[in-house]
Amino acid sequence: MQEEGEMVTPGEVLGKATELKAGKGAYIGSYRDTDLQYVFSSLTGLRRTVSPSPDSPDQRPTVEVTGHKAHGAVPEPGSVVIARITKVMAKTASADIMCVGPKSVRDKFTGIIRQQDVRATEIDKVDMHLSFRPGDIIRALVLSLGDARAYYLSTAKNE
Amino acid sequence: MEFVNPEGLRLDGRRPLEMRQLRAQIGAVAKADGSAVFEMGNTKVIAAVYGPREVQNRSQQINDQALVRCEYSMANFSTGDRRRKPKGDRRSTEISLVIRQTMEACILTHLMPRSQIDIYVQVLQADGGTRSACINAATLALADAGIPMRDLVTSCSAGFLNSTPLLDLNYVEDSAGGPDVTVGILPKLDKVTLLQMDAKLPIDTFENVMQLAVEGCKAIANYIREVLLENTKQLEYRRGL
Amino acid sequence: MVGLSLGEKHFIQGGIDQNLRSDGRKRDTYRPISVETGVIPQANGSARIRIGATEVIASVKAELGRPNALQPDKGKVSIFVDCSPVAEPMFEGRGGEELSTELSVALQRCLLGGKSGAGAGIDLSSLIVAEGKICWDLYIDGLVISSDGNLLDALGAAIKAALSNTGIPRVQVAAGASGDEQPEVDISDEEFMQFDTSGIPVIVTLTKVGRHYIVDATSEEESQMSSAVSVSINRKGHICGLSKRGSAGLDPSVISDMISVARHISEQLINKLDSEISAAEADEDEM
Numbered sequence: 237m238q239e240e241g242e243m244v245t246p247g248e249v250l251g252k253a254t255e256l257k258a259g260k261g262a263y264i265g266s267y268r269d270t271d272l273q274y275v276f277s278s279l280t281g282l283r284r285t286v287s288p289s290p291d292s293p294d295q296r297p298t299v300e301v302t303g304h305k306a307h308g309a310v311p312e313p314g315s316v317v318i319a320r321i322t323k324v325m326a327k328t329a330s331a332d333i334m335c336v337g338p339k340s341v342r343d344k345f346t347g348i349i350r351q352q353d354v355r356a357t358e359i360d361k362v363d364m365h366l367s368f369r370p371g372d373i374i375r376a377l378v379l380s381l382g383d384a385r386a387y388y389l390s391t392a393k394n395e
Numbered sequence: 396m397e398f399v400n401p402e403g404l405r406l407d408g409r410r411p412l413e414m415r416q417l418r419a420q421i422g423a424v425a426k427a428d429g430s431a432v433f434e435m436g437n438t439k440v441i442a443a444v445y446g447p448r449e450v451q452n453r454s455q456q457i458n459d460q461a462l463v464r465c466e467y468s469m470a471n472f473s474t475g476d477r478r479r480k481p482k483g484d485r486r487s488t489e490i491s492l493v494i495r496q497t498m499e500a501c502i503l504t505h506l507m508p509r510s511q512i513d514i515y516v517q518v519l520q521a522d523g524g525t526r527s528a529c530i531n532a533a534t535l536a537l538a539d540a541g542i543p544m545r546d547l548v549t550s551c552s553a554g555f556l557n558s559t560p561l562l563d564l565n566y567v568e569d570s571a572g573g574p575d576v577t578v579g580i581l582p583k584l585d586k587v588t589l590l591q592m593d594a595k596l597p598i599d600t601f602e603n604v605m606q607l608a609v610e611g612c613k614a615i616a617n618y619i620r621e622v623l624l625e626n627t628k629q630l631e632y633r634r635g636l
Numbered sequence: 637m638v639g640l641s642l643g644e645k646h647f648i649q650g651g652i653d654q655n656l657r658s659d660g661r662k663r664d665t666y667r668p669i670s671v672e673t674g675v676i677p678q679a680n681g682s683a684r685i686r687i688g689a690t691e692v693i694a695s696v697k698a699e700l701g702r703p704n705a706l707q708p709d710k711g712k713v714s715i716f717v718d719c720s721p722v723a724e725p726m727f728e729g730r731g732g733e734e735l736s737t738e739l740s741v742a743l744q745r746c747l748l749g750g751k752s753g754a755g756a757g758i759d760l761s762s763l764i765v766a767e768g769k770i771c772w773d774l775y776i777d778g779l780v781i782s783s784d785g786n787l788l789d790a791l792g793a794a795i796k797a798a799l800s801n802t803g804i805p806r807v808q809v810a811a812g813a814s815g816d817e818q819p820e821v822d823i824s825d826e827e828f829m830q831f832d833t834s835g836i837p838v839i840v841t842l843t844k845v846g847r848h849y850i851v852d853a854t855s856e857e858e859s860q861m862s863s864a865v866s867v868s869i870n871r872k873g874h875i876c877g878l879s880k881r882g883s884a885g886l887d888p889s890v891i892s893d894m895i896s897v898a899r900h901i902s903e904q905l906i907n908k909l910d911s912e913i914s915a916a917e918a919d920e921d922e923m
């Protein structure tokens with residue numbers, strides 16, 4: 237077994253899949269056309285083993301590899317984002333996502349707020365033009381990855 | 396022409412099973428997400444990786460994996476006689492495709508759906524084995540960009556001249572008309588991902604030559620791993636860890 | 637293209653107004669310049685120049701050719717620039733062509749003088765081997781490897797460095813050829829002649845952002861420019877070429893003001909470059 241904090245490069249074996257779970261920067265694959273499943277590294281960086289929480293049914297520790305490159309934040313369902321309204325239409329409003337949680341994004345992500353996601357009550361009576369104006373900065377929840385163009389956002393939470 | 400003299404030395408003074416000097420440097424292009432310069436003797440290429448980022452052309456978007464693109468270009472001054480070539484000629488299109496397919500095989504594309512990864516390779520000096528050098532540079536650049544990969548891909552060529560198998564052909568040996576076997580492997584997983592040969596070769600000789608190229612790939616892989624680890628150490632040091 | 641938010645734009649413009657730019661420079665200071673010569677062994681001369689994060693390579697290749705019939709006593713020089721997609725994904729495919737052509741033409745204008753070849757930084761008559769019959773054709777190739785603004789100045793400096801690094805083989809013309817016959821030549825492997833590069837100008841680009849103008853703009857600063865004036869000036873302080881880019885109009889008095897500032901800055905730049913080039917040559921000799 238290799239020691240903690242050791243540096244690894246992509247393709248290196250981190251351990252057997254029966255003893256370890258693959259976390260970030262690691263993946264499970266078969267070794268040289270055998271049926272044996274191993275955990276491999278997929279990044280260059282430091283390996284780290286995280287012990288499982290005592291109440292989880294799977295008692296294998298998770299092995300992770302942390303790379304040195306910081307990637308820009310990417311919105312995912314459930315994350316809270318700060319966005320700027322770019323266009324308001326009768327049933328939807330589009331927005332550019334600027335921050336995911338406390339981190340700013342590097343690339344451009346667009347989001348759409350549909351009429352039914354603007355507020356929690358009286359959702360049929362929402363007038364988009366009274367709710368948003370282009371340039372407004374909003375805090376929204378990412379509902380889903382949406383369609384191919386944009387994330388679906390929601391502002392329908394009472395705070 | 397004599398490519399191996401009676402003392403067993405090649406035109407540039409190497410032994411038949413000897414590789415040219417390798418040199419690599421990570422992070423040559425400030426703006427790119429990952430970049431590297433890779434030299435094999437007098438062949439020198441620079442690779443830059445941009446991404447993963449949003450797909451530029453929506454019609455190319457793939458919903459369950461990343462789109463990998465590659466462009467290969469040669470500098471006007473890279474070859475011995477200066478030529479001004481139009482962009483996108485058949486040779487560079489073919490090499491772009493080869494590099495793209497080879498790199499796609501090792502990137503864990505399913506982790507980055509609906510995104511795009513661009514690999515650009517630029518040949519600064521060409522002295523045989525540009526294909527291999529480009530793949531090695533691209534591997535380093537991808538690793539530098541922190542893009543998850545199954546394994547490092549490395550590539551090396553081997554040939555057969557004067558009834559001797561030769562490792563890592565230079566331009567003169569490459570243009571001698573003998574067979575030129577270019578191999579790309581995933582060294583830790585021990586899988587061949589790229590295999591190209593021109594000219595003909597008896598099958599049992601071919602096995603020897605290919606085995607030689609695979610050994611060369613493994614040596615390059617060891618070198619690339621060293622470079623990556625050294626680079627990571629430097630970064631940690633600068634961060635004060 | 638650089639995507640900047642409103643705040644970032646204000647920050648850049650405010651910094652320029654107060655003579656303190658976002659990387660700590662003043663309006664008239666260059667980023668650190670580093671020069672490396674002899675980077676391309678196949679070429680007759682080559683150099684790599686780094687200005688901040690901008691990096692370019694220039695190479696000079698000499699080939700024997702025939703002089704133009706209209707100018708039998710002059711050699712030919714041509715400049716081509718390529719923008720590698722490595723520097724910017726935008727340059728992929730044919731995307732870099734427009735910028736490449738713009739840079740090539742601007743460099744030709746700044747370094748090679750007019751059509752007649754008068755006022756060129758390089759003495760074209762020194763390229764003649766046999767008048768009317770054989771001359772050297774110089775092909776200068778520039779390649780942009782990493783781009784962070786101010787490409788023209790960097791390319792100009794790289795070409796200057798590459799030319800000082802260039803050695804052209806001495807050629808002996810066999811006597812006896814007469815009339816229209818092409819004389820036989822003997823190219824020496826050992827003897828090389830060097831160029832006199834003291835007359836080659838440097839290019840100083842002044843970029844106008846807001847009410848002020850700055851030198852050596854980064855790509856972020858360039859995205860905020862209203863117009864830019866590139867002046868090429870030689871060691872004697874003579875202006876060898878001039879080009880203006882950008883859409884906004886400039887007051888004639890501002891232009892002459894910019895030219896005199898550029899002239900002042902060019903003196904420092906030439907001295908800096910010359911010392912860097914000779915240091916690079918010394919480094920290369922040691923290798």
